[in-house]
Amino acid sequence: MxxxxxxxxxxxxxxxxxxxxxxxxxxxxxxxxxxxxxxxxxxxxxxxxxxxxxxxxxxxxxxxxxxxxxxxxxxxxxxxxxxxxxxxxxxxxxxxxxPDGASILRLKVGYQGVPASYSDLCIDKLFAAREGLVLEKQGFETFSHVARALERQDIDCALLPVENSTCGGIGEVGEILVKGAFSVLAEEILPVEHVLAALPGTRRRDVKAVRSHRAALEQCRSLLERMEDARVEVWHDTADAARSIADEKAAGVAAICSMEAAQRHGLEVLARDVADNPENYTRFLLLGREPGESDPRLPSKTSLVLALRDEKGALAQCLEVFARHEINLTRIESRPKPQAPWEYIFLIDFEGHRDDESVRDALADLPTYTSQLRVLGSYPMRRPSDDHLQSLPVPRVNLDDEGIPKVARPLIEDVPLTAL
CATH class of the missing domain: 1.20.59.10 (Chorismate mutase)
Known part of the structure; x- marks a missing residue:
């Protein structure tokens, strides 16, 4: 009945x-x-x-x-x-x-991608709790285009991904931090939940090509290895890969993108949570032309760029400075030094605010061992999740490689997820 x-x-x-x-x-x-x-x-x-x-x-x-x-x-x-x-x-x-209700702040934020890309979603998360803010978002095709727009004052600030928990640092963004004159105003951490999506009615076995940004493809290698008959198409943006499939009516082509991008462009989700690592996060930095204000009472991070003096043990001595002042480093990345082959500039993030006594003392000691030192900014520290909450046991559902509970697989074989 x-x-x-x-x-x-x-x-x-x-x-x-x-x-x-x-x-x-x-x-x-x-x-x-x-x-x-x-x-x-x-x-x-x-x-x-x-x-x-x-x-x-x-x-x-x-x-x-x-x-x-x-x-x-x-x-x-x-x-x-x-x-x-x-x-x-x-x-x-x-x-x-x-906000007092009378003053309204208008802010234009640039990002790489199109609406429903992870950068776009991250802007929404970063500013979600800010009242009295009129937010305008503008997407660009590449990271360098975003940086140039910030330099030209076409936008007020820029949100760029700096590292991913699976793939590590984003090289082009590291170059922008090293070579540019930008300040870090804030950070945000976004859980990246990839889906495999295609035109409505598509079965996974019908997929002959998978289209996405290079980083997303790297994060979903196990899925791609299982889909050995499908070719890989590198796209400049995850959400634009979804848009292109919808606009082209590209039968047999699937995108790795966000759920929001799939829904925005009317695609059907063939599989959820397709990343190799279920704990997949991307850390973003909000960049501005001028230093921002951050209250030291908040749990904070500080970012800096430094180049070492050309002498033995300089790196070890710099690290010892942080250790001596009990400062916890959260990230250290080396970038080639322009016009100086085999010399490197280091991007360093650590816990603490530049107004903290221990940080001030460390910053005063570092020039002894460095030829260049620039503080990019101090800002509120974000976490992918709460450490004190993680210790509470939370049951996990045993999913198959398409994000479906294994016990349910025989009941829903070949039924589109949108029908469930």
């Missing part, structure tokens, strides 16, 4: 009512988080995060979810996103930068 369409519509209307209520409650919770930020600021507290409180909330959420018949991991994932957004909403309030 087939379901009555009117009954389905009634249930859908109920779901829509519940969704509206969820959004309303989320907005009220965010207002409460901002109020807590104001109370912390007025009471002289110097921290935004309360790890013990967050962990207690997570345990409560998971227990309540389990009692209601919901998966603990679902409750944990939702709360983690809520807490992250709440902390960011508190930052401006806590630091006395809450």
């Amino acid at each position: 087939s379901p009555n369409p009117e009954d389905i519509e009634d249930v859908r209307r109920s779901i829509e009512d519940l969704d509206r209520e969820l959004v309303r409650l989320l907005a009220k919770r965010l207002d409460a988080a901002r109020a807590i930020g104001s109370l912390k600021a007025s009471s002289g507290r110097s921290e935004i995060r309360d790890p013990e409180r967050e962990r207690a909330l997570l345990e409560t959420w998971c227990d309540e979810a389990e009692a209601a018949g919901l998966p603990r991991w679902l409750a944990g994932r939702i709360l983690t996103e809520i807490l992250e957004h709440s902390r960011r909403a508190q930052e401006d309030v806590f630091l006395g930068k809450s």
Whole structure:
């Protein structure tokens, strides 16, 4: 017996009512988080995060979810996103930068790619909690085009990916940091969740070509090896690969892209979470022409560029400076020094703010061993996830290489995911 369409519509209307209520409650919770930020600021507290409180909330959420018949991991994932957004909403309030409603900041941000690319999605995440902001985004074909637009003042700032947890540093962006005169204003970490998408009705066995950005293809090597009959087509952007397939009506061609890009261009998702590493993150830096302001009370990072003196042990001596001042390095990358074969410039990120006493002392000691030293900026530190939350056991579903639970595979073989 087939379901009555009117009954389905009634249930859908109920779901829509519940969704509206969820959004309303989320907005009220965010207002409460901002109020807590104001109370912390007025009471002289110097921290935004309360790890013990967050962990207690997570345990409560998971227990309540389990009692209601919901998966603990679902409750944990939702709360983690809520807490992250709440902390960011508190930052401006806590630091006395809450908008008064009269002043509106207009900001034009450049990025490499097209709408629904990972850079575009990352801009939305970075500025999601900023009130009183009119944001304009402009995509460019290459990283160097973005940098030139920032130099020409065609844009106010630029968001560029600097490293990926699977593939490492982004060489062209490293060159921009070394050669340019830009400052680092902020960082953002975006979980990269690749999907394989094609024209509606396409079966995975029908795919003869896979199209995407070189970095995305590198992150999905295992998938491509299993699809040995499909050729690889390198594209300048993941989301534009999806757009091109839709515009060309390219039968038998699939894109590796974001879920948002697949949905935007009407493609059908053939497989989800196709990256080799399920913990796949890209770190982005927000660049500006002038140094930014960052409050040292926030957990911070600092980035710098340095070149070593031409003497034995110079690198070891620089590293010893950081160790002596108990500074934790989070990234060190070497780039060839222009017009000096086999000499290198180092990009270094570390935990701490340039106004911290230990950082000031280290920066004062480093010139003894360097021929060049430039601080790119200090900025609020972001994490891919919360360390104190990771220790809570969260069950994982055993998925096959198409992102489908293995126990369900016999039941849905050859059924498009969009039909589930």
